[in-house]
Amino acid sequence: MTNEFVLEAITREFPDSVISSSEPYGMLTVEIKKDDIKKVIHYLKDSSLEFNFLTDICGIHYPETPEKEIGVIYHLHNMMTNFRIRLKVFMSRENIEVDSMVDLYAGANWMERETYDFYGIKFKGHPDLRPILNMEDLGYHPMLKEYKLEDGTRTDKNDAMFGR
Amino acid sequence: MSDKKPVIITDAPAPEGYEGEGFFATKLSSVIGMARKYSLWPLPFATSCCGIEFMATLNPTYDASRFGMERNSFSPRQADMLMVCGTISKKLGPVLKEVYTQMAEPKWVVAVGACASSGGIFDTYSVLQGIDKIIPVDVYVPGCPPRPEQIIEGVMQVQALAESESIRRRDTPEYQALLDSYNISN
Amino acid sequence: MKDNSLSNILNQYESKEQIDGQLYTLNLGPTHPATHGIFQNVLTMDGERILHSEQTVGYIHRAFEKISERRNFAQITTLTDRMNYCSAPINNIGWHMTVEKLIGVEVPKRVDYMRVILMELARIGDHLICNGVTGMDSGAITGLTYMFIERERIYDMYEQICGARMTTNMGRIGGFERDLTPKFHELIKDFLKTFPPRFQEFCNLLERNRIFMDRTIGTGAISAERALSYGFTGPNLRAAGVDYDVRVAQPYSSYQDFDFIIPVGTAGDTYDRFMVRQQEIWESIKIIKQAYENLPEGPFHADVPEFYLPEKADVYQKMEALIYHFKIVMGETDVPKGEVYHAVEGGNGELGFYLVSDGGRSPYRLHFRRPCFIYYQAYPEMITGSVISDAIVTMCSMNIIAGELDA
Numbered sequence: 132m133t134n135e136f137v138l139e140a141i142t143r144e145f146p147d148s149v150i151s152s153s154e155p156y157g158m159l160t161v162e163i164k165k166d167d168i169k170k171v172i173h174y175l176k177d178s179s180l181e182f183n184f185l186t187d188i189c190g191i192h193y194p195e196t197p198e199k200e201i202g203v204i205y206h207l208h209n210m211m212t213n214f215r216i217r218l219k220v221f222m223s224r225e226n227i228e229v230d231s232m233v234d235l236y237a238g239a240n241w242m243e244r245e246t247y248d249f250y251g252i253k254f255k256g257h258p259d260l261r262p263i264l265n266m267e268d269l270g271y272h273p274m275l276k277e278y279k280l281e282d283g284t285r286t287d288k289n290d291a292m293f294g295r
Numbered sequence: 296m297s298d299k300k301p302v303i304i305t306d307a308p309a310p311e312g313y314e315g316e317g318f319f320a321t322k323l324s325s326v327i328g329m330a331r332k333y334s335l336w337p338l339p340f341a342t343s344c345c346g347i348e349f350m351a352t353l354n355p356t357y358d359a360s361r362f363g364m365e366r367n368s369f370s371p372r373q374a375d376m377l378m379v380c381g382t383i384s385k386k387l388g389p390v391l392k393e394v395y396t397q398m399a400e401p402k403w404v405v406a407v408g409a410c411a412s413s414g415g416i417f418d419t420y421s422v423l424q425g426i427d428k429i430i431p432v433d434v435y436v437p438g439c440p441p442r443p444e445q446i447i448e449g450v451m452q453v454q455a456l457a458e459s460e461s462i463r464r465r466d467t468p469e470y471q472a473l474l475d476s477y478n479i480s481n
Numbered sequence: 482m483k484d485n486s487l488s489n490i491l492n493q494y495e496s497k498e499q500i501d502g503q504l505y506t507l508n509l510g511p512t513h514p515a516t517h518g519i520f521q522n523v524l525t526m527d528g529e530r531i532l533h534s535e536q537t538v539g540y541i542h543r544a545f546e547k548i549s550e551r552r553n554f555a556q557i558t559t560l561t562d563r564m565n566y567c568s569a570p571i572n573n574i575g576w577h578m579t580v581e582k583l584i585g586v587e588v589p590k591r592v593d594y595m596r597v598i599l600m601e602l603a604r605i606g607d608h609l610i611c612n613g614v615t616g617m618d619s620g621a622i623t624g625l626t627y628m629f630i631e632r633e634r635i636y637d638m639y640e641q642i643c644g645a646r647m648t649t650n651m652g653r654i655g656g657f658e659r660d661l662t663p664k665f666h667e668l669i670k671d672f673l674k675t676f677p678p679r680f681q682e683f684c685n686l687l688e689r690n691r692i693f694m695d696r697t698i699g700t701g702a703i704s705a706e707r708a709l710s711y712g713f714t715g716p717n718l719r720a721a722g723v724d725y726d727v728r729v730a731q732p733y734s735s736y737q738d739f740d741f742i743i744p745v746g747t748a749g750d751t752y753d754r755f756m757v758r759q760q761e762i763w764e765s766i767k768i769i770k771q772a773y774e775n776l777p778e779g780p781f782h783a784d785v786p787e788f789y790l791p792e793k794a795d796v797y798q799k800m801e802a803l804i805y806h807f808k809i810v811m812g813e814t815d816v817p818k819g820e821v822y823h824a825v826e827g828g829n830g831e832l833g834f835y836l837v838s839d840g841g842r843s844p845y846r847l848h849f850r851r852p853c854f855i856y857y858q859a860y861p862e863m864i865t866g867s868v869i870s871d872a873i874v875t876m877c878s879m880n881i882i883a884g885e886l887d888a
């Protein structure tokens with residue numbers, strides 16, 4: 132099971148969904164259109180490619196490119212042949228929602244809640260989408276690049292002395 | 296046991312008193328101070344890495360039960376000393392305040408570790424920058440994590456406080472003002 | 482054996498009014514002696530039976546991922562310590578390997594073997610805490626107190642390498658900061674000789690103990706299909722029957738040179754998780770012995786001067802060393818652009834680092850794939866229908882470490 136074989140299988144099955152592909156450091160990375168990601172992952176899971184394990188879901192924010200500002204990155208793993216693949220979808224801030232993978236992989240539940248908590252990405256079909264790590268009344272999605280790391284209201288640290 | 300400055304002593308002498316054949320007379324406050332000092336029961340509020348160092352302090356190599364901390368009480372009413380080991384986030388702040396309020400007098404608070412003392416290396420939006428923002432603290436033990444010997448030194452400072460405070464410290468107006476500044480009502 | 486099905490429980494009631502009158506809510510946590518860490522479970526119970534549980538995590542969220550966008554690559558090692566703090570060297574070394582993969586550096590064999598020794602020592606330490614605590618929460622406190630003495634000896638060895646006991650910040654990108662000291666050789670020979678018989682005493686205490694077996698067999702069971710769907714890895718998955726171990730599937734740091742087995746359970750219950758960890762400690766001892774006896778000679782760090790601090794004597798006398806020292810400490814080194822995902826076998830499973838670099842001094846995005854966070858989702862499914870004492874023992878045997886859960 133090589134990168135070329137899997138890429139060819141995906142492009143044959145979903146010719147319009149694949150936007151680009153690359154192999155950084157040996158791992159096949161495919162960028163998929165946002166609306167087709169669930170079909171692609173369902174195909175990867177149930178076909179003979181047998182990607183039975185969802186390693187991780189995370190988000191990413193590129194403020195310089197407004198049409199592709201927020202991304203969701205899926206890492207899948209086929210344990211039998213020991214093959215990993217990375218799928219990416221991008222979307223703009225106004226249209227910030229994507230399908231949920233909870234019915235395919237039960238582990239996606241908290242991974243998607245964490246991504247929602249940090250970036251504000253709504254997952255359609257998620258049973259219980261609310262912040263998981265931050266407090267519910269935090270009011271903003273902290274990992275977006277425009278927000279600071281420190282708490283602006285603290286009084287005991289002098290920012291000038293800390294090089295900020 | 297009135298206005299003496301707290302001093303750490305590492306042996307256990309008898310308090311000052313009058314001794315004769317078959318009896319020993321001393322002040323009641325000295326005896327109570329000695330009893331409190333050698334039987335502090337901690338409430339281990341262990342959240343993260345410092346909690347593992349606290350567990351190492353309790354275990355045979357550094358044995359904290361030599362100091363009277365034989366029974367770790369997780370019930371606030373039955374504990375004397377609240378040892379906050381680890382990072383306290385803003386989400387956990389109300390829980391910590393609730394536990395502190397539920398403890399019965401006399402009670403002391405030890406902030407173990409850099410995160411409990413001042414937020415530590417985590418100067419972020421979600422971490423409380425020191426537990427003294429919400430509860431009064433008696434002893435700070437810095438370190439990341441502090442070695443068990445340092446935690447024991449912190450406990451010995453609480454022992455010195457327990458011995459040298461007046462029995463009714465908690466009724467003094469300064470102490471009431473301190474609790475009011477934290478919005479803690481008795 | 483216990484019958485854990487919920488429908489069986491609800492069938493015992495004759496009417497819905499009976500159910501409503503008898504159920505109550507119990508709050509387990511966030512601070513509780515049995516939750517080793519800070520997380521909350523709100524249980525809906527009928528008598529001792531748990532019917533439903535709702536979890537809240539995030540009580541120790543320290544925003545590691547946001548902090549790591551501010552710090553340079555060498556400074557992030559101190560953050561990785563504090564994730565799974567019971568086995569900090571594994572996190573440190575895993576992070577260093579991720580950066581080495583990004584910049585394309587190959588480390589010498591001696592560094593690989595040294596890393597293997599330290600990672601296996603960390604794994605022993607982590608499993609000793611987990612199993613000791615499982616014993617303690619079922620009532621056998623003695624095992625924990627004896628095994629903590631062994632952990633102190635592991636701490637002594639860490640101190641020889643890096644100076645710290647628990648949050649080790651061990652090694653550098655490219656290797657280690659110093660070679661193994663003579664005292665370390667003494668300590669590890671002593672450890673390899675005296676730890677196995679003492680650990681055997683701990684095994685004798687609990688493994689075939691009638692009371693312990695009755696408490697743990699059949700509790701908190703999960704099937705292999707559900708475990709894979711939830712994303713379990715590590716000893717919890719191996720106890721359910723799937724033999725997936727990152728050290729064997731994608732060998733890193735010369736693990737392919739060593740001869741060890743992967744212990745696998747059958748039922749996925751608490752007893753299997755306990756036994757898998759016990760057997761993994763024996764396997765780790767085997768690996769350390771092989772690595773130490775075959776330790777190759779050579780340099781203890783790779784030749785990567787842009788990331789590895791030069792010798793201080795050179796910094797005072799040579800120009801290039803001074804410039805490199807300045808650039809590394811101020812974080813002005815150039816890093817290739819790209820994205821890399823690297824996984825190591827942590828104490829709890831596949832610990833993954835997803836690093837996106839844009840060429841700057843700090844990562845553009847760093848995401849930690851934390852095994853505890855992913856498998857703790859399955860906890861309600863594992864305890865529904867059991868009694869609360871089983872729920873406590875299940876939680877301990879899953880080895881949930883709060884630092885890794887919330888990060």
